[in-house]
Amino acid sequence: MNAVGEERPLGVDSAPGAVSPALGVDSEVGTLRTVILHRPGDELRRLTPRNLDQLLFDGLPWVDRAQAEHDAFADLLRGRGIEVLLLADLLTEAFTVSGAARMQGIGAAVDERRTGSGLARDLAAHLRTLPAAELAHVLTSGMTFDELPPDAASPSLVRRMHHGADFVIDPLPNLMFTRDSSVWIGHRVAITSLAMRARVREASVTDLIYAHHPRFHGVRRAYESRTAPVEGGDVLLLAPGVLAIGVGERTTPAGAEALARSVFDDELAHTVLVVPIAQQRATMHLDTVCTMVDTDAVVMYPAARDQLTAFTIRRTDGGGVGIDGGAPFLDAAADAMGIGKLRVIDTGLDDVVAEREQWDDGNNTLALEPGVVVAYERNVETNARLEDAGIEVLRIRGSELGSGRGGPRCMSCPVARDPVRPAEEHPARQ
Numbered sequence: 419m420n421a422v423g424e425e426r427p428l429g430v431d432s433a434p435g436a437v438s439p440a441l442g443v444d445s446e447v448g449t450l451r452t453v454i455l456h457r458p459g460d461e462l463r464r465l466t467p468r469n470l471d472q473l474l475f476d477g478l479p480w481v482d483r484a485q486a487e488h489d490a491f492a493d494l495l496r497g498r499g500i501e502v503l504l505l506a507d508l509l510t511e512a513f514t515v516s517g518a519a520r521m522q523g524i525g526a527a528v529d530e531r532r533t534g535s536g537l538a539r540d541l542a543a544h545l546r547t548l549p550a551a552e553l554a555h556v557l558t559s560g561m562t563f564d565e566l567p568p569d570a571a572s573p574s575l576v577r578r579m580h581h582g583a584d585f586v587i588d589p590l591p592n593l594m595f596t597r598d599s600s601v602w603i604g605h606r607v608a609i610t611s612l613a614m615r616a617r618v619r620e621a622s623v624t625d626l627i628y629a630h631h632p633r634f635h636g637v638r639r640a641y642e643s644r645t646a647p648v649e650g651g652d653v654l655l656l657a658p659g660v661l662a663i664g665v666g667e668r669t670t671p672a673g674a675e676a677l678a679r680s681v682f683d684d685e686l687a688h689t690v691l692v693v694p695i696a697q698q699r700a701t702m703h704l705d706t707v708c709t710m711v712d713t714d715a716v717v718m719y720p721a722a723r724d725q726l727t728a729f730t731i732r733r734t735d736g737g738g739v740g741i742d743g744g745a746p747f748l749d750a751a752a753d754a755m756g757i758g759k760l761r762v763i764d765t766g767l768d769d770v771v772a773e774r775e776q777w778d779d780g781n782n783t784l785a786l787e788p789g790v791v792v793a794y795e796r797n798v799e800t801n802a803r804l805e806d807a808g809i810e811v812l813r814i815r816g817s818e819l820g821s822g823r824g825g826p827r828c829m830s831c832p833v834a835r836d837p838v839r840p841a842e843e844h845p846a847r848q
């Protein structure tokens with residue numbers, strides 16, 4: 419029995435009775451034990467040609483196929499013994515066990531500036547009556563004015579004047595990119611501060627899950643101030659104690675600085691590399707141009723490889739910080755990681771193919787253990803190069819999933835990985 423009286427462990431869809439690993443992540447590549455995914459749901463059915471841009475999609479996904487692709491991704495992970503926590507289950511279970519979670523979710527979804535006070539009251543009252551699963555569904559897939567219950571208590575000009583298909587609660591179609599709204603650094607979790615309007619409320623969803631779901635009781639927070647935008651896709655745990663933070667379309671310099679200070683204060687890192695990336699959609703996060711595939715290897719977009727630089731921030735003895743600027747990113751990273759050199763595997767093949775495969779998230783791999791990654795099958799040349807370099811590539815379909823511009827790393831939030839051994843101890847390279 420779990421805390422809500424069901425037969426299976428909370429939020430866990432793997433074998434009953436499985437022992438949950440300790441939570442915490444100190445690298446990109448340590449053996450993955452537990453991960454949060456979100457199976458795309460009815461929120462994707464809200465996408466139309468008119469709202470795509472605003473909701474940060476590049477095409478209309480065929481939803482049933484996107485779900486099938488995602489199911490195959492989740493099954494691949496389960497098949498390798500990885501515990502998959504589905505966000506909709508976690509949310510439902512948090513609402514089942516905690517009234518405070520319900521209040522938090524409803525409070526974040528009801529926007530009085532949009533609805534006016536009368537409708538806000540009615541809407542909140544209606545949401546409070548919903549069973550946990552239904553509430554989770556509405557808060558993720560959104561609600562239109564047409565879907566409001568007909569028997570509202572207060573007359574509402576807002577309701578009269580809106581088109582029935584307008585959203586009274588916005589859908590969250592980007593929730594499937596669980597990477598971006600929270601990130602584990604050591605044994606703490608940072609709830610991020612998302613930059614784009616369409617994604618801001620995602621952080622309140624992850625926040626309430628970590629705050630109220632029994633599975634996460636006692637987990638401490640990193641970056642509690644959330645003073646400035648930081649998105650998880652920009653944060654790479656290059657090695658224990660070494661973070662790279664991309665600064666570009668999403669994470670701001672202020673966000674990177676605030677996160678760096680916070681991880682130093684909490685002694686979660688000794689070095690942070692802040693990496694400027696082009697402020698454009700193709701490179702919205704650092705993990706769109708570079709992900710780690712082994713303890714000493716990255717797959718990387720060649721156009722970025724020789725251009726990326728890094729500011730290296732280190733804690734000084736007096737408790738302040740020192741900042742060095744302008745070193746090539748790959749050199750700064752190897753130096754901070756204490757290895758001679760980072761192996762770089764290029765996005766394949768030539769400039770045009772590389773540009774196409776970067777756009778299709780060829781660089782956005784999810785490592786399941788050192789040297790084993792999940793990648794979209796469509797990035798044929800990049801996957802071939804990874805294999806040539808000795809990396810095992812587990813291919814998944816992503817024709818529909820990819821319409822949101824995110825790959826396997828974006829679609830996963832690791833919450834438990836085994837600690838990694840330093841690169842030089844890895845048997846493959848002895």
Ligand SMILES: NC(=O)NCCC[C@H](N)C(=O)O
Nearest residue numbers: 474595651703822823824828
């Ligand atoms: N880490 C990532 O690169 N996440 C992909 C996010 C895609 C989403 N449609 C967005 O534009 O934010």
